[in-house]
Amino acid sequence: MSRSFVLSLVLPLLFLFSCQSNPEKADEVKRKQDSMASCEKNLPGRFGATRDTSTFSTNKVDHAGMVYIPAGEFNMGAADQEGGEDEYPQHPVKLNSFWIDVTEVTNADFKRFTGATGYVTTAERKPDWEEMKKQLPAGTPKPPDSVFVAASLVFHQPKSITTLNDASQWWSWVKGADWEHPQGPKSNINGKENYPVVHVSWDDAMAYCKWAGKRLPTEAEWEFAARGGIKNALYPWGNEAVEKGLSKANTWQGNFPLKNTGKDGFYGLVAVKKFKPNGYGLYDMAGNVWEWCSDWYRPDYYQTLSRVTANPQGPTDSYDPMEPTVPKKVVRGGSFMCNASYCKGYRVTSRMKTSTDTGLEHTGFRCVSSN
Structure with a gap:
C-alpha cells in the first residue's frame, strides 16, 4: 500500500468551510451543492492538539x-433565498449590550x-497523535513520523485547475x-x-481572549454587530452587491482561483481599516479574514x-454530517478568497465551520466583552 493511499485514508478533512453559491440561475440547488463540494473536497487536514490556557494570567479588560x-x-x-440550508429559518434574537473590537486582532496585538x-x-507545535486519533475511526493506523511536523495551510494561486471540487x-x-x-x-x-x-x-484565539480579559463573540453577537444596525441587510454595508460601485471589502475579483x-x-491579505466601517464603526466585518466565534x-x-x-x-455540542467525529466551531465574515461565483461568505448570515485545531492563512478573530 503506497504512502499516498494511506494518507488519503488517514488525513481527515479537519478544515471544512461550507460555502454558498450564486443562486440567481434556475439550477440554484445544483450550484449550491457544487459550491459546497468545491470548498470541502480534498482539502489537506490539520493534525491537532489542544492547549490548556488555565495558567495564563487574565488582564483587566x-x-x-x-x-x-x-x-x-x-x-x-437569512431572509432572502441566497443562503445555505443552515441559515434558515430566520428567528428572533434578543441580546444584552456588549463591547466588540473595532478590528480583527492584529499581528502587533498578538505579538x-x-x-x-x-x-x-497550534501551527508552531508538532501534531499530537493521541489527540488526532480521537477524531478518527477506531483502528486507524498511525501515519509516518514524517507527517508530524509543525505546519499550516497556505493559499497559492494555481496556473490551472481541473475542477473547483478539489x-x-x-x-x-x-x-x-x-x-x-x-x-x-x-x-x-x-x-x-x-x-x-x-x-x-x-x-489560540481563546488563549488570547483570556489573556486580554475578553472572549470570542457568539454567533448572534457577531451577526448583530456585522449588520451595523441595518434591518435584514445582506452585507455590513447594506444590500449592494460587492462587485458593484466602490470597493467595499477585501474579496476576490475575477475568476477564482486562477485570476x-x-x-x-489588493490581491491577498491587507491591513485593517482599508475599507469603510459599517454603521457601528466596525471594520472588515466582511472579507479579508474569517473570524472565529464561540x-x-x-x-x-x-x-x-x-x-x-x-x-x-x-448548541451544546458539535455535529457536522460530513465529518461527525470532528468537533467544529463557527467562523464568520468571509475572506480575501471569497468570490460571488465561488463563495459568498461575506454575507452577514453566512455560516461556516472548521475544527478547533485548524489555522489557515485567511483565518483570524476579534474579541468582545460583556462589561
Missing part, C-alpha cells in the same frame, strides 16, 4: 479600540500576547508556516503590524429556535 453595542433585538438568519505569556500556537489545488500544507511566517519559513510579518493575525486556531483582477486594489457548529441549530431567544450561546 481595556475598552480602548472597542465599540459599545447597545442591547437590542433582531431577526437572525504583545505571546511576548507576555510565551504562548506557542481545494487541494490551491491549498498547500507548508512546514514552518505560522502567524509570524504566513507563507512559510522564508516569509515574515515585518511592516505588517496592522495586518490581521492569521494561522490561529480556535484554541484576481485586483479591482479593490459557538459549536450544527447545521440544524436554527431549526431548534422558534420563540425569541435571549443571548443564545449556540
Whole structure:
C-alpha cells in the first residue's frame, strides 16, 4: 500500500468551510451543492492538539479600540433565498449590550500576547497523535513520523485547475508556516503590524481572549454587530452587491482561483481599516479574514429556535454530517478568497465551520466583552 493511499485514508478533512453559491440561475440547488463540494473536497487536514490556557494570567479588560453595542433585538438568519440550508429559518434574537473590537486582532496585538505569556500556537507545535486519533475511526493506523511536523495551510494561486471540487489545488500544507511566517519559513510579518493575525486556531484565539480579559463573540453577537444596525441587510454595508460601485471589502475579483483582477486594489491579505466601517464603526466585518466565534457548529441549530431567544450561546455540542467525529466551531465574515461565483461568505448570515485545531492563512478573530 503506497504512502499516498494511506494518507488519503488517514488525513481527515479537519478544515471544512461550507460555502454558498450564486443562486440567481434556475439550477440554484445544483450550484449550491457544487459550491459546497468545491470548498470541502480534498482539502489537506490539520493534525491537532489542544492547549490548556488555565495558567495564563487574565488582564483587566481595556475598552480602548472597542465599540459599545447597545442591547437590542433582531431577526437572525437569512431572509432572502441566497443562503445555505443552515441559515434558515430566520428567528428572533434578543441580546444584552456588549463591547466588540473595532478590528480583527492584529499581528502587533498578538505579538504583545505571546511576548507576555510565551504562548506557542497550534501551527508552531508538532501534531499530537493521541489527540488526532480521537477524531478518527477506531483502528486507524498511525501515519509516518514524517507527517508530524509543525505546519499550516497556505493559499497559492494555481496556473490551472481541473475542477473547483478539489481545494487541494490551491491549498498547500507548508512546514514552518505560522502567524509570524504566513507563507512559510522564508516569509515574515515585518511592516505588517496592522495586518490581521492569521494561522490561529480556535484554541489560540481563546488563549488570547483570556489573556486580554475578553472572549470570542457568539454567533448572534457577531451577526448583530456585522449588520451595523441595518434591518435584514445582506452585507455590513447594506444590500449592494460587492462587485458593484466602490470597493467595499477585501474579496476576490475575477475568476477564482486562477485570476484576481485586483479591482479593490489588493490581491491577498491587507491591513485593517482599508475599507469603510459599517454603521457601528466596525471594520472588515466582511472579507479579508474569517473570524472565529464561540459557538459549536450544527447545521440544524436554527431549526431548534422558534420563540425569541435571549443571548443564545449556540448548541451544546458539535455535529457536522460530513465529518461527525470532528468537533467544529463557527467562523464568520468571509475572506480575501471569497468570490460571488465561488463563495459568498461575506454575507452577514453566512455560516461556516472548521475544527478547533485548524489555522489557515485567511483565518483570524476579534474579541468582545460583556462589561
